Amino acid sequence: MSQGIPEHVDLMRAARQDSHYIGSIDIAKMPRFSEYLANQDGQLDVDIRLGTDEHHQAFMEGVASARVQVLCQRCLQPMWHDMKTTFRLLLLDSEYKMEGLQDDVDAIVLTEVPTSLYSIIEDELILGFALVPKHDEALCEAGVYMREQQPSVEQDQTTDKPNPFAVLKDLKIDG
Numbered sequence: 001m002s003q004g005i006p007e008h009v010d011l012m013r014a015a016r017q018d019s020h021y022i023g024s025i026d027i028a029k030m031p032r033f034s035e036y037l038a039n040q041d042g043q044l045d046v047d048i049r050l051g052t053d054e055h056h057q058a059f060m061e062g063v064a065s066a067r068v069q070v071l072c073q074r075c076l077q078p079m080w081h082d083m084k085t086t087f088r089l090l091l092l093d094s095e096y097k098m099e100g101l102q103d104d105v106d107a108i109v110l111t112e113v114p115t116s117l118y119s120i121i122e123d124e125l126i127l128g129f130a131l132v133p134k135h136d137e138a139l140c141e142a143g144v145y146m147r148e149q150q151p152s153v154e155q156d157q158t159t160d161k162p163n164p165f166a167v168l169k170d171l172k173i174d175g
């Protein structure tokens with residue numbers, strides 16, 4: 001149901017008209033974001049507003065919430081991962097307007113009209129992927145292994161619990 005979110009939009013015009021887009025986007029429509037995922041299952045919900053601020057500057061702001069499957073970076077099994085990214089971008093119609101912007105302001109130069117709205121959302125989702133996804137240790141098949149390999153990195157409060165995999169480790173035959 002991606003009806004509410006058009007793929008290509010004249011963003012400047014949408015901003016002048018104070019537009020609001022809300023809906024879902026098929027994850028399969030986001031090939032670059034999909035590269036970070038275990039598969040294209042899941043849900044992506046987007047809520048985007050476009051308008052002009054008090055300086056008559058066009059902007060776009062929004063929230064993208066995704067429930068996707070990623071590979072746990074410890075055991076490499078798929079796991080559900082919830083992520084939410086919020087953004088606010090000034091919309092510029094030429095490169096030179098980038099100069100003089102404050103450092104904490106994000107802006108995008110619209111070189112193509114209409115612009116791929118999906119591509120911008122995709123960029124924001126990828127930026128939101130700063131964390132390396134991992135199972136909770138109790139759920140992760142590789143948790144025991146990694147704790148033994150990297151005790152300094154994986155310090156936690158669960159080390160005193162009896163370990164169901166310890167038996168397996170003892171059964172392992174050398175050589």
Ligand SMILES: [Zn+2]
Nearest residue numbers: 072075135140
């Ligand atoms: Zn895992």
